[in-house]
Amino acid sequence: MCPQNGDAPLDGVQDAVAVEGKTDGLNGPNGTPHPHAANRHSSTSQHRNPYAPRASDFLNNVSNFKIIESTLREGEQFANAFFDTETKIAIAKGLDKFGVEYLELTSPAASEQSRRDCEAICKLGLRAKILTHIRCHMDDARIAVETGVDGVDVVIGTSSFLREFSHGKDMAYITKSAIEVINFVKSKGIEVRFSTEDSFRSDLVDLLSIYQTVDKIGVNRVGIADTVGCANPRQVYELVRTLRGVVACDIEVHLHNDTGMAIANAYTALEAGATHIDTSVLGIGERVGITPLGGLVACLYAANPEYVKSKYNLAMLREIENLVAEAVEVNVPFSNPITGYVAFTHKAGIHAKAILNNPSTYEILRPEDFGLTRYVSIGHRLTGWNAVKSRVEQLGLQLTDEEIKDATAKIKELADVRTQSMDDVDSLLRVYHSGIQSGVLEVGQKDALDRLLREHRAAQLASA
Numbered sequence: 001m002c003p004q005n006g007d008a009p010l011d012g013v014q015d016a017v018a019v020e021g022k023t024d025g026l027n028g029p030n031g032t033p034h035p036h037a038a039n040r041h042s043s044t045s046q047h048r049n050p051y052a053p054r055a056s057d058f059l060n061n062v063s064n065f066k067i068i069e070s071t072l073r074e075g076e077q078f079a080n081a082f083f084d085t086e087t088k089i090a091i092a093k094g095l096d097k098f099g100v101e102y103l104e105l106t107s108p109a110a111s112e113q114s115r116r117d118c119e120a121i122c123k124l125g126l127r128a129k130i131l132t133h134i135r136c137h138m139d140d141a142r143i144a145v146e147t148g149v150d151g152v153d154v155v156i157g158t159s160s161f162l163r164e165f166s167h168g169k170d171m172a173y174i175t176k177s178a179i180e181v182i183n184f185v186k187s188k189g190i191e192v193r194f195s196t197e198d199s200f201r202s203d204l205v206d207l208l209s210i211y212q213t214v215d216k217i218g219v220n221r222v223g224i225a226d227t228v229g230c231a232n233p234r235q236v237y238e239l240v241r242t243l244r245g246v247v248a249c250d251i252e253v254h255l256h257n258d259t260g261m262a263i264a265n266a267y268t269a270l271e272a273g274a275t276h277i278d279t280s281v282l283g284i285g286e287r288v289g290i291t292p293l294g295g296l297v298a299c300l301y302a303a304n305p306e307y308v309k310s311k312y313n314l315a316m317l318r319e320i321e322n323l324v325a326e327a328v329e330v331n332v333p334f335s336n337p338i339t340g341y342v343a344f345t346h347k348a349g350i351h352a353k354a355i356l357n358n359p360s361t362y363e364i365l366r367p368e369d370f371g372l373t374r375y376v377s378i379g380h381r382l383t384g385w386n387a388v389k390s391r392v393e394q395l396g397l398q399l400t401d402e403e404i405k406d407a408t409a410k411i412k413e414l415a416d417v418r419t420q421s422m423d424d425v426d427s428l429l430r431v432y433h434s435g436i437q438s439g440v441l442e443v444g445q446k447d448a449l450d451r452l453l454r455e456h457r458a459a460q461l462a463s464a
């Protein structure tokens with residue numbers, strides 16, 4: 001792994017340094033010396049600098065990547081998806097406003113309307129580059145280059161499964177048609193990408209050989225596709241890193257989410273030197289889809305918030321997700337990163353206290369950077385007096401800490417029976433406060449408080 005280093009344990013020390021660098025928000029090896037390094041390795045470290053940059057520091061593209069947004073291609077392969085022209089244009093404009101670098105559209109060979117929609121989106125004059133996605137076949141390529149796209153994404157299966165059961169072609173034929181299609185697209189002066197479908201179940205020698213061939217003839221990007229979602233982060237790292245050493249062109253990854261790895265795999269691909277990541281809004285695509293745009297953005301924001309904020313209009317994310325969710329008739333999942341309805345809701349008393357003091361205690365993403373708001377939920381039995389105190393202050397009530405703790409005990413007692421709404425909690429706090437103010441209530445007088453609450457409820461019912 002490290003050319004200067006034949007001493008295995010040193011790798012461990014280097015890992016520790018890399019972690020320190022990250023903690024400082026640095027990509028490079030600028031961390032302070034590891035306290036144990038000198039003692040443990042003094043004999044070898046005389047000859048080399050253990051803190052010198054490693055190959056992996058230079059490969060890492062976590063803060064240098066482009067998104068190829070494929071909601072209008074992979075996303076159209078989602079079981080529920082039917083996008084009419086108007087919806088496609090709304091999605092394209094929304095994603096463009098968000099700031100994705102590329103939009104990938106369904107093949108114009110798929111249907112007459114697909115071809116017309118592709119042309120219509122090319123004419124919108126968006127900032128994002130427009131790509132279309134075709135089979136590795138001259139018939140498709142001829143149609144694609146006439147649509148006005150900025151580039152063509154070419155794909156063909158290389159695994160034995162697809163060679164035998166999909167297109168029936170061997171590697172020699174695949175290579176020959178790849179060269180023909182790539183040269184043809186290039187001759188039109190537009191970008192071309194060549195991708196192998198089912199890369200992780202393809203023979204490594206076949207893969208590297210075809211990628212090297214297309215790189216030599218000037219393809220702009222090569223793509224690796226985890227078509228069945230079988231890859232894990234380590235496999236992704238190894239394949240991308242190996243490919244990085246073989247081709248000079250950009251590297252795109254397309255990662256399905258069948259085993260829930262798509263975001264982690266995308267992150268790891270960037271660490272290994274990938275330059276472009278395919279996404280779709282909410283991850284929609286064949287089966288359970290691919291790397292979701294929002295989840296990827298959350299993950300990359302956590303790594304480098306300033307870079308991600310500078311590239312994308314993050315406050316647009318919710319609007320785009322809602323647009324696509326509505327178009328394909330699904331709900332945004334409750335646990336969705338950033339936009340899930342509980343993404344910034346804090347509940348347990350211990351969390352609530354710390355969050356109220358400093359949100360970074362329990363938040364890696366700042367809701368305000370996404371145009372969103374944090375919530376502290378208090379009407380439940382896991383609440384604590386610090387959270388209740390914050391609400392008391394918001395309501396402008398004057399209560400001592402001892403009184404707030406007493407009121408909190410009542411909230412918990414009631415919440416043991418059922419969760420209390422914010423209105424329930426507010427009423428209780430107001431009743432408690434007026435009881436204290438008027439002198440009919442003192443700390444610990446449970447019966448008096450129960451009576452005041454009963455009277456309050458009766459008055460509410462009478463006025464309803």
Ligand SMILES: CC(=O)SCCNC(=O)CCNC(=O)[C@H](O)C(C)(C)COP(=O)(O)OP(=O)(O)OC[C@H]1O[C@@H](n2cnc3c(N)ncnc32)[C@H](O)[C@@H]1OP(=O)(O)O
Nearest residue numbers: 107109110111135136137155156157166167168197227286
């Ligand atoms: C993993 C992915 O998601 S890849 C992208 C998938 N996208 C699509 O399929 C786009 C939508 N598809 C379509 O509209 C149609 O399938 C079309 C227009 C592409 C082709 O339709 P048809 O000609 O009716 O063929 P059909 O879909 O039944 O079969 C696919 C054909 O493409 C061939 N083929 C499959 N993959 C490739 C490829 N990557 N490169 C070249 N040829 C291919 C198959 O051998 C088959 O050829 P055949 O007609 O000689 O049997």
Ligand SMILES: O=C(O)CCC(=O)C(=O)O
Nearest residue numbers: 155195197223225227254
């Ligand atoms: O073109 C590509 O890279 C990917 C095609 C695709 O959708 C897949 O293999 O899952």
Ligand SMILES: [Zn+2]
Nearest residue numbers: 074227254285
């Ligand atoms: Zn796919």
